[in-house]
Amino acid sequence: MDNSETSLSEQQQIRLEKLRQLRELDINPYPYSYDVTHFSTNILGNPSLVTEVPDDNTPRVAIAGRVMTRRIMGKASFFTLQDSKGIIQVYIRRDDIGVETYNTLFKKLVDIGDFVGIKGFVFKTRTGEITVHTEEFTFLGKTVRPLPTPKEVENEKGEMMTFSAFSDKELRYRQRYVDLVVNPEVKETFIKRTKIVQAMRNFMNRCGYLEVETPILQPVYGGAAARPFVTHHNALDMQLYLRIANELYLKRLIVGGFDGVYEFSKDFRNEGLSRFHNPEFTQVELYVAYKDYHWMMGFMEEMIEHVALEIHGSTKITVGETEIDFKRPWPRIPMYEAILNETGYDLYGKTEEEIRTIAKKLHIGIEEGMGKGKLIDEIFGEYVEPKLIQPTFITDYPVEMSPLAKIHRSKEGLVERFEAICNGKEIANAFSELNDPIDQRRRFEDQVRLKNEGDEEAMALDEDFLRAIEYGMPPTAGIGIGIDRLAMIMTNSESIRDVLFFPLMRPE
Template structure:
């Protein structure tokens, strides 16, 4: 056992003893509720709450606050401590003569620890140093903690430098114990508040256009709408295999068939793939489908919505990401995929057959697998040579048909489809099509995917007979879009890893 583990175990034992003492005193360490009237930020933002010297106590507005004790300075019969709630921290002053001798001496001083959750009722005043402080007239323990909170400690060295000890900075532990991360590193809360604001801005933007937010199945008998491996489960009552959805595209298109002009869904999707800085097997995306539109219209829409999001979060179209300043101001560059590849590699791959593509990939030192078809090879080359260099938001358009079995054929260019991806900060954040609504063509594409799967491509799509039947009833021309919420949040919050924008990311099991 390490020294840290030994220390925690000892403190855990001591706190259990304190808990027992509280119960023996009939001081309930876990009461059912506490009436809170104000939060720390509100008090700090409203100086009219502060008691003036000439005011009588009867004239002063009372406040009731609750939160964790984060630091305290005991001075005999009185104590200053910092209380942290959901909005920040505020100082509290508590005296034995105000809250009662037993409550102060036994409960507060001896049986309460840093990290405990307490409730305070009193009034607001300013100390001699000018700090806004809550004067405690009542004190109540609301939750006794049995494990110590890892509060960082700052110590000044003999050289005058300030050193921090016991900071909760280990990334992996922070992800595994996000609840502690939020307590000890409150700036992390800002990231998730921005993520929520981002989603709300997108939702408001689409609602204002008249599009309807919907819900579609997570458990699906046939997975589709993307190229990915699914998670498999089993329904006992029906005795059938089901899949966690990899996308919600095919169900949303069914709603367009049903007569809606625009539908969207913020969806949890699941892909049975590896973990990385940009990948979590459970992720969030928003998909939008709008009838009678195409991918050119959708590019305009994405520009407008993401520009709106940047302004809503940052008051500007520019966002600082690491050492890069990314500008979401419209218009964004639009570059056909094969032109982008040729610009970076010097190789024109348009119209090349499988053997020519393999030869080009080998010359570019791209590792190939026997199961790779034309689309997969082109995708590997693009991912290696083009995508990492696209920092400012850029539309890559006109993909090969082999890569896009759900997109409509290009109206002018043979062998291509009307598809775009938005690349930003070196990664895809959005994918969109002029949706394929020809049921005969769609069936042929699915059958080609089945051949690729038979040849070993485990990410090839499966044939969905019910979806094909829906198309046969007629789907109008439609533009479809998917935006990765987690990746967009990484950019909007200047976060290095997808784990930084997920409350509870998937982690490898601890040894």
């Protein structure tokens, strides 16, 4: 066992002994509740609470949170208390709370990280810091594992260097509960993420669209090109899949007569981990009857512009060293044109073998089983997508890449599909939805052929979905927007793990 493990064990033993002493003193180390009247920010932002000479009419506050630092000065002490909103200084004096409470409970048995409740009045110290003067002290929760604390180390020049207490990225992802305490600014990322979802939900609700729920466990997976997670239902003795997308069930609801439906969903794809990929992720899918992909482009850019204004008060957001502007309208570039501009190769009308040859010339890694659509996707992903920093619509995809999209009304071999690209990554995918059941069956059969040839991400044939659209589906526009990637941009986060409370990690 190394020194750090020994030290940690010793500290835990000391805290466990203090826990025992609390119980011996008949102090409940884990009481059931505490009546909080104010948060730290309420007090710091309300000068009317500050008093110079307290009396019976002086307003009192009751706050609760963790003890984060202590400065003991004999018969009186200062400490900082961290609640869910921020940090505030607290003054505590032996003469106010009693000798036993001050000397035994506060000075000897309270550790950094413990939860306490404070009732008292608000004043300003001589240095002008707003502080709560303790009149009642209540113990609310004992920590038996110490929080990480910053370390000071002397460098070669004799200068004191302060190192963050909890800066290791992997440790922060694994122990987000500690990260949120030690690095409270991390909370802002997740608060913004919640506000992004709220802004989108409010926008779609105002448009009159209905939020719905569809199955997570599905007998046939579909709606995207991805490998699914597989599970088994014991009672029915049947294989089920965790959904990779909501699309086919939401379109069933359009068949059923809803004009517009949307769902914020957890979806699951059995793929690798990266800065931009987590096997469990969040997206919102929206389907609107009697609309097409042109309308959906306008809808999306209006909604995301609205989200940026709600979150930042501006359409301009700084991501790394780049300023991204979500102000409408966004550029619209056909896919083949975008590839031609970056590679010099016009792929439109080329056969699969011709495109394979071009891919080799472009040094694209080609795997067995890659069809025409996959080859084009690889070229686009290598040469075009990373260069699209400002929000851009890439439109009019090859039919081979889009088995659920409607054939283009004027361009042979293409479909009415767009992807929204921002900061070098796709954040949304949308179609004029295919509602011809004969064409849809043929496309599904093409996907089955690709799967048999080795494409593990090809879609399965869903007979129930085909039956649904055989009953008739109106012209429909559909879109899926990746919440995690959008949150990365809106919060200036480097990795998808920075916007997930608990990302998937390798076993420790």
